[in-house]
Amino acid sequence: MIVLKEEQLPWSVVPRITTRVHAQAALGTRQTTLWEQRIEPGGFIPIHYHDTEEVITVLEGAITLNDGESHRTLHAPATLLIPANEL
Incomplete structure (x- = not known):
């Protein structure tokens, strides 16, 4: 440990x-x-993806996600689960 x-x-x-x-x-x-x-x-943060799952947790404020086709705003508290090779 x-x-x-x-x-x-x-x-x-x-x-x-x-x-x-x-x-x-x-x-x-x-x-x-x-x-x-x-x-x-x-x-x-520029558009990118990972070869593993990704978890984003917004603790304060808000973030806007842009996948190149659409925009989505997440307001705290919120968690986003992103499959591998996506965003």
Whole structure:
């Protein structure tokens, strides 16, 4: 078992997005990755997909998802379950 304290996990910053990784191979997991992201108004992540399922949980505010064909806004609290190879 690995115990990580949040204050020990570094934040990385790119314009309008701050990210902290809670789980990934470099931290000892084999199949799970968990990121915490704080996205400022106007911040965005380009359209992409993963070869594994993805779970997005909105804790505060709202996000707008754009799959290239439509837009969908999720308001907190909400969780989005995305199948592998989709978005």
